[in-house]
Amino acid sequence: MIAFEALTKSYDGRNVVDNVTASFATGTITAVVGTSGSGKTTLLRMINRLIEPTTGCVQINGRDVSELPEVALRRSIGYVIQGYGLFPHWTAARNIGVVPRLLGWRTSEIEARTAELLRLLQLDPAQIGPRYPHQLSGGQAQRIGVARALAARPDVLLMDEPFGALDPVIRRQAQRDLSEIQHQLGTTIILVTHDMNEALRLGNAIAVMRDGRFEQFAPPSEIVCAPATPFVAELVGEEGRALRLLSLTPVGPHLRTGEAPGDPVADTASLSDALSEMIWTGRDRLPVADRSGRRLGVIERADILSAGRRAAPV
Amino acid sequence: MTMLRWILLLAITGGLLFAPNLLEPMLRPLAPAGGPVLYNRATLSSLTGAHLMLVVMAMVPSTIIGLTLAVLVSRPAGAEFLPLSRTIANIGQTFPPVAVLALSVPLLGFGSLPTILALFLYGLLPIFENTLAGLRGVPGAVALSARAVGMTPGQVLAQVELPIAMPLILEGIRISTVIALSTATIGSTVAARSLGEVIIAGLTSNNLAFIVQGGVLTGCIAVLIYDLFGLLIAFAKHRAGIETGDQL
Numbered sequence: 001m002i003a004f005e006a007l008t009k010s011y012d013g014r015n016v017v018d019n020v021t022a023s024f025a026t027g028t029i030t031a032v033v034g035t036s037g038s039g040k041t042t043l044l045r046m047i048n049r050l051i052e053p054t055t056g057c058v059q060i061n062g063r064d065v066s067e068l069p070e071v072a073l074r075r076s077i078g079y080v081i082q083g084y085g086l087f088p089h090w091t092a093a094r095n096i097g098v099v100p101r102l103l104g105w106r107t108s109e110i111e112a113r114t115a116e117l118l119r120l121l122q123l124d125p126a127q128i129g130p131r132y133p134h135q136l137s138g139g140q141a142q143r144i145g146v147a148r149a150l151a152a153r154p155d156v157l158l159m160d161e162p163f164g165a166l167d168p169v170i171r172r173q174a175q176r177d178l179s180e181i182q183h184q185l186g187t188t189i190i191l192v193t194h195d196m197n198e199a200l201r202l203g204n205a206i207a208v209m210r211d212g213r214f215e216q217f218a219p220p221s222e223i224v225c226a227p228a229t230p231f232v233a234e235l236v237g238e239e240g241r242a243l244r245l246l247s248l249t250p251v252g253p254h255l256r257t258g259e260a261p262g263d264p265v266a267d268t269a270s271l272s273d274a275l276s277e278m279i280w281t282g283r284d285r286l287p288v289a290d291r292s293g294r295r296l297g298v299i300e301r302a303d304i305l306s307a308g309r310r311a312a313p314v
Numbered sequence: 315m316t317m318l319r320w321i322l323l324l325a326i327t328g329g330l331l332f333a334p335n336l337l338e339p340m341l342r343p344l345a346p347a348g349g350p351v352l353y354n355r356a357t358l359s360s361l362t363g364a365h366l367m368l369v370v371m372a373m374v375p376s377t378i379i380g381l382t383l384a385v386l387v388s389r390p391a392g393a394e395f396l397p398l399s400r401t402i403a404n405i406g407q408t409f410p411p412v413a414v415l416a417l418s419v420p421l422l423g424f425g426s427l428p429t430i431l432a433l434f435l436y437g438l439l440p441i442f443e444n445t446l447a448g449l450r451g452v453p454g455a456v457a458l459s460a461r462a463v464g465m466t467p468g469q470v471l472a473q474v475e476l477p478i479a480m481p482l483i484l485e486g487i488r489i490s491t492v493i494a495l496s497t498a499t500i501g502s503t504v505a506a507r508s509l510g511e512v513i514i515a516g517l518t519s520n521n522l523a524f525i526v527q528g529g530v531l532t533g534c535i536a537v538l539i540y541d542l543f544g545l546l547i548a549f550a551k552h553r554a555g556i557e558t559g560d561q562l
Contacts, residue, residue, distance in 0.1 A: 050462060075464030085459030088555030089477045098463050132555045148463070 001026050002047065002156065002188065007056035009042050009212075016042050018212035019056070024205070026155075029182055029189040031203030033196055033235060039212040040192045044158050047190065048077045060156065075099050078149030078187070082161035084141050086133040092144045093118075093129035099152040117147040120181065139170040146178070150185070159191040163198065175202055196235045200224070200248060208232045220248050242308040246272035249307055251288055255297040264289035267296055271304045278304075320541070327534045330527060331359045345523035353512045353524050358531060364507035365532070368426060369494045372433030377487055380441030385471065388449045403442040406435035411497050415504050429501030429508070436497060437490030444486025448479025480550040488543035495536040499528070 003023040009016050017039045024030045034040045045051040047058050049070050058065045065073055086095050096117055097110040105113070115125040121143040133141060142162065149157055162178075163171045179202060182189055193199055199206050200220045207217040208231070216228035224245050227233035236244070251274050252267045264287040265274050274286055284301045329337050334352050345351045383399045386392040414432035422428050452475050460474040476483075499510030509532045516524025 048462060050458070071464045071466055073464075074462055079459075079462040081455055081458060081462070083453075083455040085453070085455030085457075085462075087456060087459070087474060088453075089474075089553055090555070102464055102469070134555060 001061060002190065003059045004043075005057050005059065007043070007046060007058060008054050009039075009046060009051060010054045015212050017046070017053075020212070020214055021056075022207065022214060022217055024188065024190060026188050027186045028204040029179075029191060029202050030205045030207060031199035032190065032192045032207045032209055033194065033199040034192075034209035035194060038209045040209050041160055043209070044160055044190060044192050047156070047158055048074045048079060050074075075102055075152060076154055076156075078152075078154040078157040080145050080149045080157070080159045080162045082164040084145030084165075086136075086141060086144060086148070088133050090132075091129065092131050092133070092136065092140075093125070095133070095144055096147045096151050098148060103152055113151060114147075117150060120150075120184075121147050121177065123147075138166055139174065142166055142170075142174055143177075146181075150181075150187070153185075155188060157187045157189045159189060161193055162191065163193075171198075178202065196237070200236075200244065208235060221245060224248065243272055246270060246275060246304065246308045251299050254299055254303045254307060255288055256300060256303070258285070258298040259295070260285045260287045260298045262287065264293075264295065265299070266291065271299075271307055274299050275301070275304050323534050323538050323541075326530065327538060330531045330534075331362060334358060334527075341523040341526060344526055345521055346519075349519070349521055351523050353515065353527055355515070356507075356511070358509075358512070358527065361507060361509050361511060362531065362535065365495075365498055365509045366535075368429055368498045368501060368506060368508055369433065369491060371426070372430045372494055373437055373487065373491050376434050376437035376490055377441055380438045380486070380490075381445050381483065384442050384445035384449065388446060389467075399442065403439040406437075407439035409435065411436050412500060412503075415500065419504050424505040426501070426506045428504050429498060429506040432501075433494040433497060437494055440489040440493075441483070441486040444489070445479065445483045448482030449475055451482065452478050478554050481547050481554055481556065484543060484547045484550055488540060488547070491543070492536050492540050495539060496532060499532055 001023055004020050007017055007020045020043065032040045032043065042051055046053050047060075047065070049065060052066070086092075087098070090098075093111075093114045096114045100110045100113055114129065118125040118128060123140065123143060128136070128140060128144075133144070136144065142165070146162070149159075163174050166174055175198065178189075181187075191199075191202060200223070203220055205217065206220055206223050208215045208223070210231055216223060216232045218226075218228075223232060224236055224241060227236055247270045249271045250267065251265060251269050251271060254271065255267070260283070262281065262283060265277055267288050267290050277286060278284065278301055285298045288296045288299050290296055338351050341351050380403070383403070387396040387399050411432040414435060415428045418428040418431050422431065456474065456478070457470070460470040465473065498506075498508045499513055501508050502510030502514050509528045512524050512528030512531075516522065516526075516528065
């Protein structure tokens with residue numbers, strides 16, 4: 001678990017991060033959303049001590065990070081930044097292996113780990129490994145950046161606008177891949193973004209930041225249904241709120257027993273996906289199946305509509 | 315084209331160094347009637363060796379000190395020394411080598427030392443400024459990543475900053491070396507052994523053939539060394555991951 005205690009950073013008397021106290025559960029993705037200048041990057045960098053707090057502290061699993069040696073701390077935390085900052089004079093493979101090499105792993109272990117990560121990120125080790133960063137596409141460079149951050153199996157991954165430089169199609173894919181990887185590895189991720197949609201899509205919890213403070217720190221559905229301040233409401237946007245809420249809710253909990261004809265939807269699909277499928281195929285109820293294709297029940301149109309209503313449970 | 319240039323340069327240099335007799339007919343019209351055509355007080359190859367030695371003796375300390383200064387002032391702790399270092403390097407560059415020679419002879423005596431001092435001072439600035447530019451040219455995201463993956467400051471410098479800055483550093487050493495090669499000729503006015511000896515002998519005895527031998531040889535060696543650095547820089551760029559389009 002990562003915890004901030006009255007964390008403050010000031011430059012020239014101005015509090016860029018202002019007395020933030022919060023904690024982030026292990027194994028979850030927390031998205032920190034805010035406009036530029038809101039202090040979100042400063043907040044993130046205080047976790048791996050690229051920036052030292054003015055007052056207050058950051059704790060990881062109960063230990064104050066300021067008591068840990070800087071270098072060892074950073075090697076134990078993955079960090080991905082916008083633009084990725086790949087070392088231009090090293091191949092993709094060497095970039096990925098940088099932390100294990102710093103930690104003194106054996107060459108054979110580093111090579112095995114590098115190949116494993118490239119495959120995890122759906123890149124061919126023999127083809128992509130020997131390339132230099134300037135020979136990679138934007139999407140490939142982004143994945144190498146993530147692989148480098150994951151190389152030494154960190155428990156914590158910090159990401160600062162990791163998808164900012166990608167075009168929309170590749171960005172969606174990269175976001176899906178990140179969810180998938182996080183699910184597999186159980187890493188605790190703190191992701192900084194200015195894009196509320198990205199935060200809603202990826203975050204198990206969302207912290208909305210403004211002028212160095214958390215305006216609201218809540219699960220996505222609560223951010224959408226009950227924005228705490230006008231600023232949060234503005235970031236979420238009023239139009240399409242119902243559909244947005246539906247897109248955050250999986251089909252699973254709204255299942256009914258029964259049977260219906262036609263192609264099934266997955267139980268992990270969102271209610272908005274299910275609704276879209278109903279509209280497209282002109283059906284009122286859809287069969288639901290799990291990953292292996294086993295039928296679990298049906299989802300009713302009326303249930304979807306009521307789930308998107310304002311009074312829906314938060 | 316480049317191939318032709320290499321062949322021509324090597325042919326002229328090699329001819330002057332190892333087979334001056336072959337060039338005698340070409341130089342004869344330049345020599346005074348009845349006077350010597352080829353410089354005969356020392357072999358051109360031994361003078362070239364001494365000349366290059368002067369340059370190396372000056373460039374090694376220039377490089378070590380220019381590079382070290384640039385690294386120091388590019389660290390956060392050394393930033394306040396930047397104006398001072400820049401001033402020192404600038405004075406070295408502004409002070410004419412001839413003046414350095416004149417002023418240092420009373421202290422260091424005649425011979426190689428005053429020349430080495432003048433070349434050393436003259437070479438500091440390009441190396442210092444280029445190293446500084448190279449280190450500052452490391453992209454912010456790359457420098458940040460180097461710290462964020464847990465490199466120590468020394469590792470950041472040795473593994474990331476210097477390799478990326480290397481093409482510009484070499485460019486600075488190239489400029490200083492080529493300037494030093496040509497400037498070393500004036501060292502012969504204070505009795506340093508260099509190719510300047512041949513030129514000065516020609517000037518004092520009105521022998522154009524001597525002047526051409528000394529001048530052309532110095533010029534060709536300077537261009538050859540410039541080109542050799544070019545190859546080195548292309549290799550360093552390749553190593554630094556800079557796309558050059560050059561084939562190695």
